Amino acid sequence: YSEDFFSSTSRLEQLVGQEEVVVDKLERYLEEAYHSLETVRSYVTSFREMRAGSSIHHPVEAFLMLRRLTVDWDIVEDDLRRQANQTQETLRSIGGFRADRPFPEADDLHGAAVALIRLQDTYQLNMTQLPRGHIASFGPEPAAEFQSAQELTARDCLFIGRHAFSRGLYDAAIEWFEAALWRTEEEPEGAVTATRDEIEPLLTSTIKLHDSVLEEQGPRGEDWRTNPVPIDRRLAEQERYQPPRLAVFRPRLHQPQAEAEEEEHYQRLCRGERLRSPAEEADLSCHLTSNDSPLLLLSPLRVEVLSRQPYIVMLHQLVTETEVSQFQELAGPRLATSRHRHPDGEFVASMSRISKNAWIPDDEDPTGMLARVTRRVAASSGLKCDNDMAAEAFQVANYGIGGLYVTHTDHHMAEVPRGPHAHWETMIGDRLATWMVYLSDVPAGGATVFPRAGVTVWPERGSVAFWWNLNAAGKGDDDTRHAACPVLHGSKWVSNKWIHYNEQFRTKPCGLTPDAIHQTP
């Protein structure tokens, strides 16, 4: 597989530097080309002026004409030839530059189109504003707005619409084709990127298909999606599309959810909606604790309890600004497209996890920073982290625009492990707890959400989300199912440390009941 660009902002930042080199070459070429073309232009102008007014019977005109066709012509020819060489040279130089390093391919553009479709969907972005590059933020802070320097053209909207169509997202395709239509009207004459004639038939046939898919197959399936009601008024008036009463959304927390329901919870939490009632949130609080660790005596943990059951906390400002930067520097060059575990135990590149990540063992950090933070993980969790069986190496992840991680559990040993690492996994036990530090603020989107627990965690640079995936007896708690929301604006970096069950048996015994849970720090 080739390393893509769209799945991480870190990679996109490198790409800006690369494009700049190409643009510098083009700019130099343009300057030289304009210079050469100047002599060609003055030759042309000189002839035109003579034709317009004077007569060849004038001796000066006669002289000038002969000069044009001899001396001047040599110069023009030289300049044209020089320019041809420069064109060749520029092509060669840019070609060589591009061949030496990775440049994006069609897949990257498709990835970016999918990201826009997904962002619009998850955050219910306003379709009259998005094509103009205007988005509003979602987050704990007061709403902010982000305006891009450039806008999407009619052709861009058409491209994205086609993309939505080919993925069976007929509702989104219609919205993008409609956007393409009104964008054509805003484009100045002479700079039109797509025409009505091109878009309208597509829109019409998509609406037809939308309605017939909805009529025959329903609004949602494996590989298609439509609006709940047909676009065609006459079809929409049918009895079956008359909702008897307004469908009210009622969150159902702390119980297994069907896929569509979990998705609904996920999207609402990503947008910052509250799914828990005030009564359910009443027992949440903040406290300071040194968690019985001498390491935290002078600077206790600043714990914000986000959920009691499952126990999820934010440990505010536990990693310093310098450490955060060091994490990113260590991980940057090692980032590779994230993979996920295929049912047969192998790891495959993934559309359910759009990010790049890297694993960094503590002893590969010559500064000793990772080892120091690992000791802080142990102190703040009260768990052993000092060998390979107790805890995994830090995993650092960087998400791209629209980058996400679909809902999952971090524990994965409800079934007996299979695949090449099965023996090792059985020996170390499942992932008891997750310690995840945010290495960046995210201006819009990018929250970590728990659809069943009804919790949204907003990224905060230097702060740590910590939760228990297993109960005290080592059984997986599926209410910890969680996901990373798509990044709407910004760059999201996190680093995880997963702490395993079996090595903790001396300090974390089972509880008095089979379903006792840990609720520290």
Ligand SMILES: O=C(O)CCC(=O)C(=O)O
């Ligand atoms: O990035 C996030 O917010 C969550 C990441 C996560 O769940 C994971 O890496 O397992």
Ligand SMILES: [Fe+2]
């Ligand atoms: Fe996770």
